Amino acid sequence: MQHHYRLLSLAFLALALASCSGPDTGVSRETQALTDLRVLAADDMQGRLVGSEGNARARAYLIDRLGEIGVTPVFENYEQRFTFQRSLDFRDPDAPRETVEAVNLVGRIAGTRPGEHVMVIGAHYDHVGVDEDGNVFNGADDNASGTAGLLAIAAAFMENPPVNDVIIVAFDAEEGGLRGARHFVENRPEGYESIGFMLNMDMLAYSETDDLYAVGTWHYPVLLELVSAAAGESSINLRTGYDEPSDDPRNDWTMLSDHGPFHAAGIAFLYLGVEDHEHYHQPSDTYENMTLSFYAGAVDTAVDVALRADAMLDAIAAAPSRQPEPVEK
Numbered sequence: 001m002q003h004h005y006r007l008l009s010l011a012f013l014a015l016a017l018a019s020c021s022g023p024d025t026g027v028s029r030e031t032q033a034l035t036d037l038r039v040l041a042a043d044d045m046q047g048r049l050v051g052s053e054g055n056a057r058a059r060a061y062l063i064d065r066l067g068e069i070g071v072t073p074v075f076e077n078y079e080q081r082f083t084f085q086r087s088l089d090f091r092d093p094d095a096p097r098e099t100v101e102a103v104n105l106v107g108r109i110a111g112t113r114p115g116e117h118v119m120v121i122g123a124h125y126d127h128v129g130v131d132e133d134g135n136v137f138n139g140a141d142d143n144a145s146g147t148a149g150l151l152a153i154a155a156a157f158m159e160n161p162p163v164n165d166v167i168i169v170a171f172d173a174e175e176g177g178l179r180g181a182r183h184f185v186e187n188r189p190e191g192y193e194s195i196g197f198m199l200n201m202d203m204l205a206y207s208e209t210d211d212l213y214a215v216g217t218w219h220y221p222v223l224l225e226l227v228s229a230a231a232g233e234s235s236i237n238l239r240t241g242y243d244e245p246s247d248d249p250r251n252d253w254t255m256l257s258d259h260g261p262f263h264a265a266g267i268a269f270l271y272l273g274v275e276d277h278e279h280y281h282q283p284s285d286t287y288e289n290m291t292l293s294f295y296a297g298a299v300d301t302a303v304d305v306a307l308r309a310d311a312m313l314d315a316i317a318a319a320p321s322r323q324p325e326p327v328e329k
């Protein structure tokens, strides 16, 4: 009996696994995104500081999820490793330095009629860790929320294959220097050098006014129509803004997250994110404190934006930017 029972449970497990790997999981997109958000922002991820054990734990979860969704690794596995130097005392740049190893995760979803360009969808999974007093900075909004949104977009494209090849990137080392995105832009996977558009998600889970910003249309006016169409279908307020050059850096988010290095390389981008709020870079940026119905709407909207961008990728790539030569900050 024991033996048969084992066989039966193995068969059941195989069935369960099979049903998890395809699009027909029976779990809605929103429910899955909430699960991913909760797991990535849990205390045992220890704030996901680049180079830390908690960061590695988050990465292991993401590798499992990418495999389950069916995204193909771009390199020999999903990992794109790199190192950088960091001051041992973040308040003193002249203090002794240490070498930190960081890891982007990169996967590919094949297009049905791939053309000249690929589209990159990205979100950073690192955050700022734990402070001297042991407070965990869970980073639910920043940026477990965008990372879970990234998985939702990957799953949507596996279900409805894109026209163009899509590259999915979970960036490491965004906090403190956009290092993962910079490394990726300078070390593009072979065969995917020509990037027609980049969609970045960073902070999708907290708004008391239901406002999500699509940043980048000032630079790339070709995207205005796309954003307006997505706004028309959205259950939340999808707004444009925060991208015109300004004397006050808080009013211009053009270089403030992982889309920045892409823009600096002349690649059209949209960045989806919320305004700063009371939990931003605080230990209170937890799953429990998020506005979860807004988040579900933000994830659906991000998926819609990605599908629309795929449908018009050639037009986006061909359109001029307002400033022909973007300047790296």
Ligand SMILES: [Zn+2]
Pocket (backbone or CB within 6 Å): 124, 142, 143, 174, 202, 203, 257
């Ligand atoms: Zn962030």
